[in-house]
Amino acid sequence: MPDRPIPTLHDIISARKVVNQHLKPTPLHFYNSLSELLDAQVWVKHENHQPAGAFKVRGGVNLAAGLSEAEKKRGLFTASTGNHGQSIAYAARVQGIRAVIAVPEGANPAKVNAMRRLGAEVRFHGPDFDSAREWIMAEAQAQGGHYVGPTEEALICGVGSYVLEIVEELPDLDAIIVPVGGGSSASAAGIVLKNINEKIEVIGCQSAQAPAAQLSWAAGKIVTAPMKTFAEGVATRVPFENTQRIMRQYLDDFLLVDDREIEAAILLYLQLTHNLAEGAGAIPLATALKHKARFAGKKIVLVLSGGNLHVEKLRSIISRHRGH
Amino acid sequence: MPDRPIPTLHDIISARKVVNQHLKPTPLHFYNSLSELLDAQVWVKHENHQPAGAFKVRGGVNLAAGLSEAEKKRGLFTASTGNHGQSIAYAARVQGIRAVIAVPEGANPAKVNAMRRLGAEVRFHGPDFDSAREWIMAEAQAQGGHYVGPTEEALICGVGSYVLEIVEELPDLDAIIVPVGGGSSASAAGIVLKNINEKIEVIGCQSAQAPAAQLSWAAGKIVTAPMKTFAEGVATRVPFENTQRIMRQYLDDFLLVDDREIEAAILLYLQLTHNLAEGAGAIPLATALKHKARFAGKKIVLVLSGGNLHVEKLRSIISRHRGH
Structure with a gap:
C-alpha cells in the first residue's frame, strides 16, 4: 500500500x-x-x-462534515470503547447521520450509555477490542458504510x-x-x-x-x-x-x-x-x-x-x- | 441608611x-x-x-475597572477565605493595583496560596471571618483604600x-x-x-x-x-x-x-x-x-x-x- x-x-x-x-x-x-x-x-x-x-470530537466533526451525501446516507462505522466512539457518535448526530459503534462484550456500561445517549447504535461483539474492530470493518463493507479508523487524515x-x-x-x-x-x-x-x-x-x-x-x-x-x-x-x-x-x-x-x-x-x-x-x-x-x-x-x-x-x-x- | x-x-x-x-x-x-x-x-x-x-471573578474585574485613578492608587481591601478573595486578587492584578485580603488565623493554606500567587497581600487576623472583616474595614479606612463588600452593586x-x-x-x-x-x-x-x-x-x-x-x-x-x-x-x-x-x-x-x-x-x-x-x-x-x-x-x-x-x-x- x-x-x-x-x-x-x-x-x-x-x-x-x-x-x-x-x-x-x-x-x-x-x-x-x-x-x-x-x-x-x-x-x-x-x-x-x-x-x-x-x-477527539474535533476530528469527528471534520470527518463527518466531509462525507458525500451518498456516504452520509450509509453512515459511519467504527470500533471504540472510549473517547473515539463518543466523538464519532457526536459528529454523526451533528450531521444527522447513522453511527454504528462496535464494542467488546463487557464494555464499560457508562461509556456505552454515553454513546447511546448521543444516538449511536452500539453493537457488542467479541471478547476484546480487536475482534470488535474486525467485525465492524466487515460490517461497514457489507453495508457500504464508511469505516472510521482511529488515525484517519x-x-x-x-x-x-x-x-x-x-x-x-x-x-x-x-x-x-x-x-x-x-x-x-x-x-x-x-x-x-x-x-x-x-x-x-x-x-x-x-x-x-x-x-x-x-x-x-x-x-x-x-x-x-x-x-x-x-x-x-x-x-x-x-x-x-x-x-x-x-x-x-x-x-x-x-x-x-x-x-x-x-x-x-x-x-x-x-x-x-x-x-x-x-x-x-x-x-x-x-x-x-x-x-x-x-x-x-x-x-x-x-x-x-x-x-x-x-x-x-x-x-x-x-x-x-x-x-x- | x-x-x-x-x-x-x-x-x-x-x-x-x-x-x-x-x-x-x-x-x-x-x-x-x-x-x-x-x-x-x-x-x-x-x-x-x-x-x-x-x-465571582466577573464581579471583581468590573469593580476594579470602575475605580478612579486615585482609588486605584490606594488599592482594594477585603476579607474572604474563598472565591471572593481570589476574585478580588485576580481583578487587582488585571488592573495592576494593590489587593489586601484579610483571612482568619488558620485559614485554608491552599486558598491563601492561591490569593498570594495572584499577587495579593494576605493578612491573618482574628479567630473567625467576622473579626478578619472588621479589622480590614478599619484598615481600609485608615489607608483610604476601597473596602469591597461581598454584595456591592x-x-x-x-x-x-x-x-x-x-x-x-x-x-x-x-x-x-x-x-x-x-x-x-x-x-x-x-x-x-x-x-x-x-x-x-x-x-x-x-x-x-x-x-x-x-x-x-x-x-x-x-x-x-x-x-x-x-x-x-x-x-x-x-x-x-x-x-x-x-x-x-x-x-x-x-x-x-x-x-x-x-x-x-x-x-x-x-x-x-x-x-x-x-x-x-x-x-x-x-x-x-x-x-x-x-x-x-x-x-x-x-x-x-x-x-x-x-x-x-x-x-x-x-x-x-x-x-x-
Whole structure:
C-alpha cells in the first residue's frame, strides 16, 4: 500500500473552518500555581472542556462534515470503547447521520450509555477490542458504510484546530507537550507548529506501561509492546504507520512517564486547577515535572486532552496518594 | 441608611462590556445524560471554567475597572477565605493595583496560596471571618483604600454578564436555578431575566444546613440562622439587605436541599459530565433532582457556579456514596 499523503498546514487551516461551525474554541489558561511548581510559564489547553470531554470530537466533526451525501446516507462505522466512539457518535448526530459503534462484550456500561445517549447504535461483539474492530470493518463493507479508523487524515486535520488556537493565542510559546495514543494529536501539533516556527519544541509523551508508540518512534519502525497502563487514552499496543511517519518527521522528543507519576499529575491538576484530567490528559504535566530542568524558564503548553476519568478510579488514586 | 439603588438591566449590559475585555464567555452545554435523568432539557452554565474557578471573578474585574485613578492608587481591601478573595486578587492584578485580603488565623493554606500567587497581600487576623472583616474595614479606612463588600452593586453588575450570555444563547429557556450565597448571582439573574421576559422562572437555592438567606427571603426581613453546611460558597449566616431586596422582587421561588443531596449532585456531575463542582456549584442540580416534577419537560439552565472543591473532601464524598 503506498504511503498516504501527510496532511499540510493548509489542510488543517481548512479543517478548522469546518470545526468552528460546530465547536467553540477551548480555553488556554495560564496557571500561576503550575508555573511556580515547574519554574516555567505554564499554560494548559483545556480540551477536557469539550462537549464530549476530549479533543477527539474535533476530528469527528471534520470527518463527518466531509462525507458525500451518498456516504452520509450509509453512515459511519467504527470500533471504540472510549473517547473515539463518543466523538464519532457526536459528529454523526451533528450531521444527522447513522453511527454504528462496535464494542467488546463487557464494555464499560457508562461509556456505552454515553454513546447511546448521543444516538449511536452500539453493537457488542467479541471478547476484546480487536475482534470488535474486525467485525465492524466487515460490517461497514457489507453495508457500504464508511469505516472510521482511529488515525484517519480527516481526524488529524480536525484535531489540528486546537493547535491553531494555541499558536494564535500564544505565538511565542517555546514548547508543547502532547500525549500520544494513536498519534493524531501529536501529529497535528507537529504539522502546525513546525511549519509555523521550527524552533517550537514538539514533545510527545506516553505511559511507560504502554510504550509501543514511543519505541516505534525511536526505532524508526513499527514495534509492538505490552500494554498495561490504566490510561486508556494512550493504551496503544500496535502503533499506526501514518502517524508514526508524521511523528518521526516532526517530534523533537518522545518521553515516557510511569503510571504512578500520571496519577500524581491527576491529583495535582485537581488540587491546583480544580480540573478533572483522565490519565492521558495528565501525562504532559507528569512529563514536565519529570523533566523540570529541561523546561525551566520556558513558555510551555500542556495539552489536557480529556477529562473522562471514572469516579471509582479517582477515588482509588486519591486514597493511595493521601499524605504524599 | 437609605436603600441603595437596585442595578438595572442597562447597568448590567454596560458592565458586560467591561467584563468582556478581561474574561471570555463560559460554555453553556446541553447534556443528554442530565436531560434523561431529569425528564427535561438541561443546560449547564460552566462558571467552573473561569480562570479562578468561579463566577465571582466577573464581579471583581468590573469593580476594579470602575475605580478612579486615585482609588486605584490606594488599592482594594477585603476579607474572604474563598472565591471572593481570589476574585478580588485576580481583578487587582488585571488592573495592576494593590489587593489586601484579610483571612482568619488558620485559614485554608491552599486558598491563601492561591490569593498570594495572584499577587495579593494576605493578612491573618482574628479567630473567625467576622473579626478578619472588621479589622480590614478599619484598615481600609485608615489607608483610604476601597473596602469591597461581598454584595456591592458593581459586583452584581459584573456577575450579571453570565446571565446575558445564557439568554443570548438560549433565549427560550423556561427556568434558571441559581445557588444563593451572598445573593449577587441570583440577584443578577432576576434583574436580567425578568426584565427580558417575566415568564422565565428564576429559582434560588441553598443548603438546608445554612438557610438564613432562604428564611429571610420567605419572611421578608433579615433573619439569621445556624450555618453548618460544608458548601462554603453558600455558607451565609447573616444575609445582606441589598440582595435580599432584589431577590424579594425577582425570585419566583427559593428552595432548600440537604448537604447529603448536594454531595450526591457533586458525584453526578463528576460521573455524567466529568466536571468538578464545589458544593455551591452542585446545589442547582440537587434542587432540580429533588423537584423533578416541577421542571419536567422544561428547558432549564443549572448554574454550575464554581469548581473549587478540596481533594480530600471529594475523596470522602466518593467513599461515603459508593454503591449508592
